[in-house]
Amino acid sequence: MDFAFDARTEELRERLLAFMEEYAYPAEPVAAEQRARLASPWDTPAVFGELKAEARRQGLWNLFLPSAEHGAGLTNLQYAPLAEITGRSPHLAPMATNCAAPDTGNMELLAQFGNEEQRKQWLEPLLAGEIRSAFAMTEPEVASSDATNIETRIERSADGGEYVVTGRKWFISGAMNPDCRIFIVMGKTDPEGADPRRQQSMILLPRDTPGVEVRRAMTVYGYEDHDHGGHAEVVFDGARVPAANLIGEEGTGFAIAQARLGPGRIHHCMRLIGMAERAIELMCRRAVERTAFGKPLAAQGVVQNWIADARVTVEQLRLLVLKTAWLMDTVGNRGAHTEIQAIKIATPRAVVQILDDAVQLHGAGGVSQDFPLAELWAAARTLRLADGPDEVHQRSLARRELKQYGAGRP
Template sequence: MDFAFDSRTEELRERLHAFMEEYVYPAEAVAAEQRARLASPWDTPAVFGELKAEARRQGLWNLFFPGERYGAGLTNLQYAPLAEITGRSPHLAPMATNCAAPDTGNMELLAQFADEEQRKRWLEPLLDGEIRSAFAMTEPDVASSDATNFETRIERSAGGDEYVVTGRKWYISGAMNPDCKIFIVMGKTDPDGADPRRQQSMILVPRDTPGVEVRRAMTVYGYADHDHGGHAEVVFHGARVPAANLIGEEGSGFAIAQARLGPGRIHHCMRLIGMAERAIELMCERASGRTAFGRELASQGVVQNWIADARVTVEQLRLLVLKTAWLMDTVGNRGAHTEIQAIKIATPRAVVGILDQAVQLHGAGGVSQDFPLAELWAAARTLRLADGPDEVHQRSLAHRELRKHAGRA
């Protein structure tokens, strides 16, 4: 078996590592300083524009897009180690390279399911990094891991030329950023339909549509996630949009969501491995420069065990993620369904554990703003819920395993 990266991937890895060292890591402190002086904490610090311009100049732009029409033309297997590198600074590097969620998933969705007019109006400025977008799916009043529960309604107007969107969403990532100009909203067009998976549709709702209220920012373990654009509660008070804003056809929302979430899940796992690598690096630095009870922390057996176990875990996760990426490239997302669920279950859970030990090793510093560990922990822990909680994926994965062995007992 050949585990080597191809020449293009290696070349991009080298360039991306250099970009991170020279521009991204130094910009972490700069972004925090600039944000403190902004009129609104949701405005974008100037350093983000500088990073994006430099990334584009170096050809490190839209790396996530598999097709050459819109992106770099990389396969999932080629992109995986690049996303891992950007995951080392998850609040800056993905935005700098235009590879940040939820825009990545939204761009893929628009490329696959939108019509040409919708692509021209919304996909092209997203590809150019001129605007941001949000995916309005999760709702506060129902268990949103089951899409058949959604209460948001997308109703055809009496004249038939508009849709009326009514409902309440929350944890809509990126929506607090004023550059977020478009919401992709999932709701029910046929709430009483016989097939519960054909009741939902998706529609494009511009932010400035009358009746759209970005009500408040939602924190994640107390973090506002300013660099990411925050997470908002959004209420649609009978917002009217043209019927042409419907994506695909009525009843296709569930299928579109599944197509969008598969690549999104592996992208999260790729970046999580980068978070874990940075945690290991910080653990080693801390252990080698800190003394307790007359001994360097690096000489303590428990610390050595943490570092060794973290390395083993990361290597295991990386191999599973790369296998999943390879399957997605060769047999498609549906053929890689089991592996996508497996990495979505395993990766956030394991990385949370590594980050937790890194926090413990740093003591009070680990929970402070002086190190990135606490914020990385919050981001990783949240991914055990985002794109479907662990238990939903475990249930589906178990059903697949049980079907394989049905009738043998």
């Protein structure tokens, strides 16, 4: 068993680490300062454009896409350590390298399921970083962890030339950003269909379509997540688009969503490990710099326990994520289903605990804006819900395990 990264991954890691030190970390306070002077908090600070230009110049662009035609042509295993590095500055580095959700999942979806015209109109400007996008699936009135509950309607017009979209969504990431030009909307085209997983479809809905209202920003533990483009409540009130905007065929929306969410889950877990590494670094620096009760915090037993436990946990998580990435490359997402669910359960939960210990070590500073820990904690805690809550993945994983012992589906 070889644990070494290949030559291309190592070369990209070195370049990306240097980019983070020279450009990304110094840009964090600059972005905050610039945002405070913007006319709208949803506008993008100028430093983001500078970072994107530099990342593109260095070839650190679209690293997430395995297709050499559209992306860097990296495998999941090659991309994993790179995503971890960008996760150390999750509100800035993924955007700088055009590897930020929800655009990553939307680009993958369009590359895999979009037709030639849809890819030309929407995928190409997304790949170039010229526009942003949003994925509209979650709804406030139903338990969206069960996607068959989705109530938004996508109805064919009487003449068959258009679809009419009606519904209400929320926590639609990126939708507050003025550069968000396109929504990929999941809704029901056949709500009475016999198979509940064939009732849904997906459609491309330009943001400027009449009947589309971005109603408000949803906060996450009080954060509006400006750099990410926010999380919006969006209402579709009879929004009409050409029938050609349908992605794939009617009834394929559920399957497309599952194909989109698999890579998204592992990308989140990769970045979470980077967030944990940032927390460990901040803990260690704080521990050696601060004194309490006559000795450095680094000499306190409880602090040593936090740091040791964090290191052990991160090493465990990284191995599981790398194994999952390798399986996705070798046997496909379906063959790696168990491991994808395992990392989705284990990683956010464990990283939340590491960040919580880091906050505790920083005292009042840990919950303030002077350190990134509080915002990192909010982001990690949210990922116990995003792309399916822990309990849904636990339920599915347990059923798969029990099936080996003759337990049928309840």
